[in-house]
Amino acid sequence: AQTVTQSQPEMSVQEAETVTLSCTYDTSESDYYLFWYKQPPSRQMILVIRQEAYKQQNATENRFSVNFQKAAKSFSLKISDSQLGDAAMYFCAYRSAGGGGGADGLTFGKGTHLIIQP
Amino acid sequence: EAQVTQNPRYLITVTGKKLTVTCSQNMNHEYMSWYRQDPGLGLRQIYYSMNVEVTDKGDVPEGYKVSRKEKRNFPLILESPSPNQTSLYFCASSTGTTKQETQYFGPGTRLLVL
Numbered sequence: 001a002q003t004v005t006q007s008q009p010e011m012s013v014q015e016a017e018t019v020t021l022s023c024t025y026d027t028s029e030s031d032y033y034l035f036w037y038k039q040p041p042s043r044q045m046i047l048v049i050r051q052e053a054y055k056q057q058n059a060t061e062n063r064f065s066v067n068f069q070k071a072a073k074s075f076s077l078k079i080s081d082s083q084l085g086d087a088a089m090y091f092c093a094y095r096s097a098g099g100g101g102g103a104d105g106l107t108f109g110k111g112t113h114l115i116i117q118p
Numbered sequence: 119e120a121q122v123t124q125n126p127r128y129l130i131t132v133t134g135k136k137l138t139v140t141c142s143q144n145m146n147h148e149y150m151s152w153y154r155q156d157p158g159l160g161l162r163q164i165y166y167s168m169n170v171e172v173t174d175k176g177d178v179p180e181g182y183k184v185s186r187k188e189k190r191n192f193p194l195i196l197e198s199p200s201p202n203q204t205s206l207y208f209c210a211s212s213t214g215t216t217k218q219e220t221q222y223f224g225p226g227t228r229l230l231v232l
Binding site for chain 1: 161
């Protein structure tokens with residue numbers, strides 16, 4: 001079974017600075033997808049960014065970018081020019097691209113609580 | 119507006135009293151899923167459905183039932199709730215055509231079982 005580990009329960013950054021959230025995963029598969037979700041105080045789950053494992057190029061969405069290291073099984077999220085609205089829980093998630101039995105959804109890490117200092 | 123809706127949003131109940139949390143999506147998605155979120159554990163999948171009349175267990179299915187009689191609806195049933203089912207529950211859906219497709223989450227249902 002796949003596991004996703006977020007080793008930072010909480011991170012703090014000054015507004016306008018850059019912060020990197022860490023995520024590692026364990027899998028024996030070669031084809032899969034990785035996601036970062038944001039959960040603000042409203043509890044809504046919002047997709048931030050997505051990465052296909054077969055793509056070497058790191059995904060980027062405006063101020064959000066990832067550093068995907070497939071060999072190291074690492075998938076970190078970088079937030080540039082942090083804003084107060086970025087304060088939230090951030091979850092890293094894995095989804096297998098293969099078929100077969102077993103659960104067929106997202107495997108989540110335990111989350112990182114990001115605090116933005118004004 | 120494309121969305122996943124859940125009802126109720128908040129629910130307090132007592133041990134053993136059957137309850138149903140409804141989930142509905144208006145995006146014609148084939149794939150639907152239920153997750154529970156507990157402090158320090160992230161989200162864990164309870165059940166999922168690839169299409170109408172097709173459901174399967176996720177990582178934590180014990181104590182839950184689901185049904186998929188219509189494409190848009192995927193209710194979560196707790197036949198005899200217990201306090202360890204106190205949690206935040208999310209329904210999610212996606213097209214199901216490829217696994218890279220984004221899963222759209224509902225707003226969540228906060229359940230307290232006394």
